[in-house]
Amino acid sequence: MEPVLGLALEDWQAIFLTLRLATLVTLILLVIATPVAWWLTTTQSKLKPVIAAIVALPLVLPPTVIGFYLLIAMGPSGPVGELTQSLGIGTLPFTFSGLVIASVIYSFPFVVQPIQNSLEALGKRPLEVAATLRASPLDTFFTVVLPLAKPGFITATILGFAHTVGEFGVILMIGGNIPGETQVISVLIYEHVESLQYAQAHRLSAGMIIFSFIVLLLLYGFNQKQKTIRVIN
């Protein structure tokens, strides 16, 4: 197999797998994180600090801790593992689905928090105004909340995607290193280094640096533009 752009088939496989994983995880996260952020913004429940702390846990825990407990929970005798087995799916560790679940948990705070911040900045008033204009809550969400909190959602999308692309520890713990199934870029780089294939490790690593830089450039450039628009208006 001819190398394309200096990268072997194996490398391309890892790149596409990583992009597939990050896209899927980001979409799932946006769907799950939005109601959680909404609840955290509007609730007056005493449980709020508890839930907020649980959501933020992946920010401070070593990835190996999360990976370890997920491995046990999803393993053949763990509660999740028993459930998946009884459903006839088998066990999740060392599968792509397992990676998706682990990544959703690991990247959760990176998506919840920007959304929550922008919802909090929005305040109650626009929602009240929409209600007095006969907009149902769902209508209000799509026509008022979403456009007004757009910067928060864009930040959340970029951060969620980039963070998933960059994860390593959790994936190694739960997914191992199966080409085409769980071997993402970060794991493959580790593999190349282990087997002293420095040239290949270089190409992938340099690619990651460029990718990460572009993502952050987009993010900060976008935030900058938002501010300018606000000033002009």
Add this chain to the structure above:
Amino acid sequence: MDNNDVLSIALNWPRKSFNLDINLVIPAQGVTAIYGASGSGKTSILRCIAGLEKVEGCELRFRDQVWQSGKKFVPTHKRTIGYVFQEASLFSHLTAAGNLGYALKRANPGKAIASLDEVIELLGLESLLDQYPDQLSGGERQRIAIARALLVNPALLLMDEPLASLDHQRKQELLPYLERICRQLSVPIIYISHSLWEVSLLADHIVMLEAGRVIKSEGFLQAINNPDFPIAQQENISSLLQCKVMEHNQKWGLTRFTLKGMAEQKMAVEHSLWLQQCDLAAGQEVRLNILASDVSLSLSHHEDTSISNILPVMIVSMETLQHGLLLLQLQLGDSILRAKLTQRSYDRLGLVIGQNVWAQVKSAALIQ
């Protein structure tokens, strides 16, 4: 009042500094002002009527609809209301036209109280439509917000001190627009205010609140023409007289007004006021607002004065104001005329309650 043409609300709601405890029936027509000092519970009542607050035990009916009773609670977006907040609260991601369109798209079905063109004309919005809220002045934003509330085609329009966030000049700019809405549209309005001047211009009915309790709910003219009306704390103490246009005098450029109820009596001429000519037809009813500082008293009917409006009155009450001033309330037919005098003049003239004197009126403002 027909039972089907009222709004009734019963509410008991402990607030931070007082207990909001009301049981109120108000007409579902014309303009009802809810009037009271800040922190008397005005906004809380309005928010309950709108369904923005869900207070347990609140009983709320509008015409034949139950909006809240027992477990039943109609959410805000299903009540046929329009709401104007203290701050304009326009959607910042939409232009002025976009904000109006938002309401129009979701408008209450049925005959519109005003078409889009009418509302744009009424509030003078033509040149503002393409602008974003951030590009508009405070007064312009509030005009858009009022238009938006009208375009949702409400059966009841709620206005929470729409002028409170504006400076004096902008208030003066916006008031004529509010007057036009109150006069020209048939929608009942509940208008919250702590400014007696705004209430004088707009209200037909007044509900007075004090620390969460209703102390009065009656026709506004009746209320202000009662010596009990708590007016001494107001900045501009004034009287409000319901009058009829009698005749125009082209030579002097003056119009003669007579107190309503006096027009057909023989005292009509005595109870007349000559004011700068207006273009109203004879027989039309108007309200005249007279500042207490524009009224002086004399013991006899002087002919040798430049003041041409001299009315026979009787002193009904006297109240001390600040800076050595007194507020006198004077019975004039069925109405109350208020005058500000110095303690010195009061003593010099030897005035007493129950005395018949002559009131000299320097000027009056016409409220249509």
